[in-house]
Amino acid sequence: MQAIIYMRMKKYVYITPPKKLTIADVALLTGDQQLVSSCNALPIKEQTSMTNKVQVIEAFTIIQLMQKVDPTIDVQLLGASQSIIYEQKQNNKPKILLMLFVWLLLFVGSAMAIMNFHYDVSMQRVHQRLHYLFTGEDTDYPLWLQIPYSIGLGLGMVLFFNHLFKKKFNEEPSPMEIEIHKYQQDIDQYVQYYENPLNHSKHDKS
Known part of the structure; x- marks a missing residue:
């Protein structure tokens, strides 16, 4: 049996x-x-x-x-x-200097990308025009528009990625988590094919 x-x-x-x-x-x-x-x-x-x-x-x-x-x-x-x-490596301690370098690199890079985008679309001119439409006055720095817009931009990014440090606002996966999941699936498919000894034996015979 x-x-x-x-x-x-x-x-x-x-x-x-x-x-x-x-x-x-x-x-x-x-x-x-x-x-x-x-x-x-x-x-x-x-x-x-x-x-x-x-x-x-x-x-x-x-x-x-x-x-x-x-x-x-x-x-x-x-x-x-x-x-x-x-x-898995033993005693894999976090590398603080490397983490700070990557954080600084990402911070500067994202800040430059946002500033270049606003320059390309003439965001300052848009704010000036909106200020004129609402008040009938011309000004170079409509701070009552620019300050809330800057705060809203940061809050929008936080809500979009659904993370603030380790805090998560809801159980839905963020777009970054979905992309990481797709990337991990691609890695798994690659590893399962190219690191599989059975596949190697097939290639060797051919």
Whole structure:
């Protein structure tokens, strides 16, 4: 009688070398408890030492290892068929100087972009014209328009990105989070194809 084991691969696994990976590190198993325990402890020999920063483990490899223990195991795969292994550095302390440099670079760059945009569309002239339409007077610096506009510009950016430091105003993802999610999906597709040992073997044969 076949023993049915249900398996779901973990999408991401972060390890700190040297670490011997086991099936429990890369997959979630459920079924007969005794059989699940023995399968969870099986080492994945191909991944005991990481030669690359990123590696991919196929569900097919895990199934082969489990069937060596018991050829009658019927593995039912649920969800993704691959797991991406990332090497995690030890004592990864934040680099304050690098963070300040990036922050300063982004601050100056965004400020220049906003100022150049306002110069291109003659925003000051627009404010002057609006001031004349409302008051009938000419002035070079209509501060009663420029100050609220500047504050509103900053508040609009905060609301658009849905973040103020670590505070989030609602549960909806911000446009930046959506773009990061799409970027991560593209990275995952690239890694799953080019770091997959099964794909390498196909290319080698061709």
